[in-house]
Amino acid sequence: MAEKNQEVGGNVISKSIKDEDGEFVWEEGPNSFQPTPAIVKTAHELGISSELVLADGSLPRFVYWSGSGAGTKLANLHALPTNLPGDLLSFNLLTWPGKIRAGLGAIGLIKPSPQPPYEESIREFVTRHLGVETFERVIDPFVSGVYAGDPDELAMNSALRKIHRLEGLGDFGPGLVSGAINRFKEIADEKSLNPPDPEWRTYKSGELGSFRRGLQTLPIAVSKYLGPSRVRLGHALKSLDREPGGMFVATFDTEEGEKVIKAKAVALTSPTKTTSKVARKLVPEAKRLEEVYSPPVASVTIAYPKSSFKDLPGGSPSSPLRGFGHLLPRKMGIRSLGTIWSSSLFPNRCPPDYELLLTYIGGARDRGIADMSEADIVDRVNKDVRKVLLKDNAPDGKLLGCRVWPVAIPQYRRGHKEILEELERGEGKVEGLYLGGNYRTGVAFGDCVGFGVEEAKKIKEFLKKEGKVRAKQEA
Numbered sequence: 168m169a170e171k172n173q174e175v176g177g178n179v180i181s182k183s184i185k186d187e188d189g190e191f192v193w194e195e196g197p198n199s200f201q202p203t204p205a206i207v208k209t210a211h212e213l214g215i216s217s218e219l220v221l222a223d224g225s226l227p228r229f230v231y232w233s234g235s236g237a238g239t240k241l242a243n244l245h246a247l248p249t250n251l252p253g254d255l256l257s258f259n260l261l262t263w264p265g266k267i268r269a270g271l272g273a274i275g276l277i278k279p280s281p282q283p284p285y286e287e288s289i290r291e292f293v294t295r296h297l298g299v300e301t302f303e304r305v306i307d308p309f310v311s312g313v314y315a316g317d318p319d320e321l322a323m324n325s326a327l328r329k330i331h332r333l334e335g336l337g338d339f340g341p342g343l344v345s346g347a348i349n350r351f352k353e354i355a356d357e358k359s360l361n362p363p364d365p366e367w368r369t370y371k372s373g374e375l376g377s378f379r380r381g382l383q384t385l386p387i388a389v390s391k392y393l394g395p396s397r398v399r400l401g402h403a404l405k406s407l408d409r410e411p412g413g414m415f416v417a418t419f420d421t422e423e424g425e426k427v428i429k430a431k432a433v434a435l436t437s438p439t440k441t442t443s444k445v446a447r448k449l450v451p452e453a454k455r456l457e458e459v460y461s462p463p464v465a466s467v468t469i470a471y472p473k474s475s476f477k478d479l480p481g482g483s484p485s486s487p488l489r490g491f492g493h494l495l496p497r498k499m500g501i502r503s504l505g506t507i508w509s510s511s512l513f514p515n516r517c518p519p520d521y522e523l524l525l526t527y528i529g530g531a532r533d534r535g536i537a538d539m540s541e542a543d544i545v546d547r548v549n550k551d552v553r554k555v556l557l558k559d560n561a562p563d564g565k566l567l568g569c570r571v572w573p574v575a576i577p578q579y580r581r582g583h584k585e586i587l588e589e590l591e592r593g594e595g596k597v598e599g600l601y602l603g604g605n606y607r608t609g610v611a612f613g614d615c616v617g618f619g620v621e622e623a624k625k626i627k628e629f630l631k632k633e634g635k636v637r638a639k640q641e642a
C-alpha cells in the first residue's frame with residue numbers, strides 16, 4: 168500500500184489531547200458511520216471489534232427551524248420521526264398541509280408527475296414526490312449533512328440512488344412507500360443469503376458507529392495488519408505505466424527522490440484529481456474525472472462546559488445534550504451546515520463537565536469558506552452554535568480543532584453516472600487495474616469500506632488466475 172501522506176486514513180483523521188481538564192477525543196473528517204456487514208466483518212478480522220462503539224439508535228436527530236407555520240419546539244429543535252406513524256402527531260416541523268402532501272405523495276395517492284427526460288436533481292425528485300415543504304425542511308438539510316451539496320446540482324439517480332430506485336420498485340405504483348416495501352423484502356432476502364457471522368459485533372438499525380479512539384482506528388489497524396514492509400508512507404504516485412510483459416510500473420515522489428514499484432495488480436483509490444491525471448494513460452476515460460467537483464468544507468470542534476447550554480429537548484443540567492445533533496436548513500440563514508453532538512453519541516469524548524461539538528461549514532453552496540481565515544471560520548461557528556444551543560452569557564468554548572478541507576466530498580452531479588459508466592468500460596480493458604475511491608463507491612465511510620472489501624476479493628481472484636497462467640507459461 169502506498170500513501171502520499173505520512174499517516175494512513177486519508178480524510179479519516181481522529182485526534183486526542185489531554186490537558187488540565189482531562190482528555191478530549193475528536194474527528195476532523197467524518198464523524199461516524201452507519202454500521203454495515205463489511206465494517207463489522209473487517210473490524211472482527213482486524214481484532215478491533217471490542218473498540219467499536221455504537222450510538223443509541225433511538226437518540227433523536229434534530230432539524231433547527233423557526234417560523235413559517237412550523238409548530239414550536241424547545242430551542243426550535245424538531246426531532247425527525249423515528250417511529251412511524253406514531254411520531255407524526257408530535258412532529259410539527261411540517262405544517263399539516265405539508266404533512267398531508269408528503270404522506271399522500273409517499274403512498275402514491277397523489278401521483279408524482281412523470282420523470283423528466285433528463286437527469287433529475289434531488290430538489291426536483293423530492294418536490295415531485297413529497298412536496299416543497301418536505302424538501303426545504305427535511306431533505307435540504309439532509310443533503311447538506313451527507314454531501315455538503317447543492318440539491319439543485321446533485322443528480323438524484325447518482326447521489327441518492329437507493330431512494331431514486333424506489334420509484335420504479337413498488338407493486339402499487341410509483342409511490343416511494345410501495346417501493347420501500349419491496350426494498351425491505353430484498354434486504355431481508357440478501358440478509359438470509361449472507362447471514363452475519365455470529366462472531367461479528369451485532370448492531371441495530373438506526374445506530375451509528377465509531378471506535379473508542381475515533382474512526383482512524385480502522386485504517387491504522389489495517390496498516391498494522393499489513394506491517395511496515397507493505398505500507399509505504401510519503402509516497403505520492405505521479406505516473407502509472409504497464410510493461411509489455413504485463414507488470415504495472417508505478418512511479419512515486421518521495422522525500423528520498425523518485426521510487427518505482429512494479430506490481431501485477433494495482434488498486435487506485437486516490438481522489439479524482441490524482442486518478443484523472445495518473446490513470447488516463449492506461450484508461451483514457453479517466454480524464455473525465457477532472458469534471459467531478461468537490462467543494463471545500465471546514466470541520467470545527469469546540470468543547471463547551473455543560474453549564475453553558477440552554478434547556479434543550481431531552482436534556483438535563485448534568486446531561487444537556489441528548490441526540491445525534493442538529494442540521495440547519497439553508498432557509499434558516501445560519502451559515503454552518505450542522506453540528507454533531509459528539510459527546511452525546513459516543514462515550515469518553517470529553518471530560519464529564521464538558522460537551523463536545525463538531526460543526527461542519529462550507530460546501531457547494533458556500534464555496535467562500537475556502538478563502539476565510541481559520542480564526543474567522545471558528546468565530547462564525549461559535550456564533551452559530553451559540554444561536555442554537557448556548558445560553559446568551561455562555562463563555563467561549565475550548566477550541567480543539569479546525570481543519571479546512573479544500574477538496575472535501577465529490578459531488579454526484581448531473582452527468583456523474585455517464586462519467587462512471589465510461590470509466591468502467593475503460594477500466595474493463597485493462598486487466599489487473601482497479602479504480603475505487605469515494606467518487607465511485609458512494610461517499611459514505613461504510614460504502615467505501617464495502618467497496619474495498621468486494622474489490623479485494625476480485626483482486627485476489629485475479630492474482631490467483633494470473634499466478635496459474637504464469638506457472639503454465641514457465642512450465
Ligand SMILES: Cc1cc2nc3c(=O)[nH]c(=O)nc-3n(C[C@H](O)[C@H](O)[C@H](O)COP(=O)(O)OP(=O)(O)OC[C@H]3O[C@@H](n4cnc5c(N)ncnc54)[C@H](O)[C@@H]3O)c2cc1C
Nearest residue numbers: 171177178196197198199403404437441604605610611612
Ligand atoms: C469533512 C468530511 C466529513 C465527512 N463526514 C462523514 C461522515 O460523518 N460519515 C460518513 O460516512 N462519511 C463522511 N464523509 C465522507 C467519507 O469520509 C469519505 O467519502 C471517505 O472517507 C473517503 O475515502 P476515500 O478513501 O475514497 O478517500 P480519501 O480519504 O480522500 O483517501 C484518498 C487517499 O489518497 C491519498 N492520495 C492522494 N493523492 C495521492 C497520490 N498522488 N499518491 C498516493 N496517495 C495519494 C490521500 O492522501 C488519501 O489518503 C466525510 C468527508 C469529509 C471530507
